[in-house]
Amino acid sequence: MKIFSSILLVFFILCFACQDAEQKWQKNNTTKSKAEVESEVKEKPRKAEKVNEETVYFGTPAIDGVKDAKYDPGKALLVDKYILGTDDEQNLGQGASAKVWVLWDENALYVFAEVTDSTLSARSDLEYMQDSIEIFVDENNNKTPAYQEDDGQFRVSFKNKQSASATDVKGFKSSAKVTDKGYVVEAKIPFRTMKAKAGMVIGFDFQVNDDQKSGKRDSISKWNDLSNDSWQSTKGFGNLVLKP
Ligand SMILES: [Ca+2]
Ligand SMILES: [Ca+2]
Numbered sequence: 726m727k728i729f730s731s732i733l734l735v736f737f738i739l740c741f742a743c744q745d746a747e748q749k750w751q752k753n754n755t756t757k758s759k760a761e762v763e764s765e766v767k768e769k770p771r772k773a774e775k776v777n778e779e780t781v782y783f784g785t786p787a788i789d790g791v792k793d794a795k796y797d798p799g800k801a802l803l804v805d806k807y808i809l810g811t812d813d814e815q816n817l818g819q820g821a822s823a824k825v826w827v828l829w830d831e832n833a834l835y836v837f838a839e840v841t842d843s844t845l846s847a848r849s850d851l852e853y854m855q856d857s858i859e860i861f862v863d864e865n866n867n868k869t870p871a872y873q874e875d876d877g878q879f880r881v882s883f884k885n886k887q888s889a890s891a892t893d894v895k896g897f898k899s900s901a902k903v904t905d906k907g908y909v910v911e912a913k914i915p916f917r918t919m920k921a922k923a924g925m926v927i928g929f930d931f932q933v934n935d936d937q938k939s940g941k942r943d944s945i946s947k948w949n950d951l952s953n954d955s956w957q958s959t960k961g962f963g964n965l966v967l968k969p
């Protein structure tokens with residue numbers, strides 16, 4: 726009985742200690758300035774309702790930042806679903822977006838992206854927090870929770886600075902130009918594990934990172950995958966159907 730009372734006493738002491746720590750943490754948490762709280766960004770994860778699927782046509786464009794006529798038969802993919810905005814809900818949807826045209830040949834996928842972004846910024850040292858676009862390719866369209874060797878993430882900033890996931894990116898080419906609405910990026914993403922053929926369906930997604938001059942990423946818009954996991958999982962990618 727005595728041992729039981731001692732255990733109970735220790736338990737109550739621990740509980741009071743925890744509560745005290747919790748109160749201190751809450752007190753510290755409220756010392757943030759209003760500006761600090763407002764500048765924080767929150768992820769807004771949502772589930773994709775359906776998989777976007779688009780037909781893309783055969784053609785090899787010049788990677789020069791000018792939209793070749795070859796892109797025109799294809800429908801533009803709209804990259805306008807926001808998964809990240811500023812703390813202010815009303816700001817969701819006011820970040821950068823893009824219209825993207827895609828071509829393919831046996832060796833590569835080609836994209837031409839028109840990005841609407843009112844304030845261009847590369848303030849952050851982190852590439853993904855600079856104004857930039859990201860292209861995600863799942864060559865075998867296996868939609869796996871972790872990247873396979875055929876899966877890749879390719880990023881190009883509005884200044885044409887390239888970065889990519891740690892896979893072989895030999896042959897990755899890009900061109901970027903600033904426009905009066907934002908910027909354009911044209912890129913060649915080489916296929917690394919296959920020769921493409923008409924009739925194939927590949928996994929694909931597209932993302933726009935937007936810094937509204939805060940020096941951080943203020944918004945993210947996507948084509949299909951409404952998670953922020955496209956850099957490590959191909960589960961949420963949309964589909965591209967390769968046609969002649
Ligand atoms: Ca071109
Ligand atoms: Ca894959």
Ligand SMILES: [Ca+2]
Pocket residue numbers: 821842843844845846856935936937938
């Ligand atoms: Ca921006």
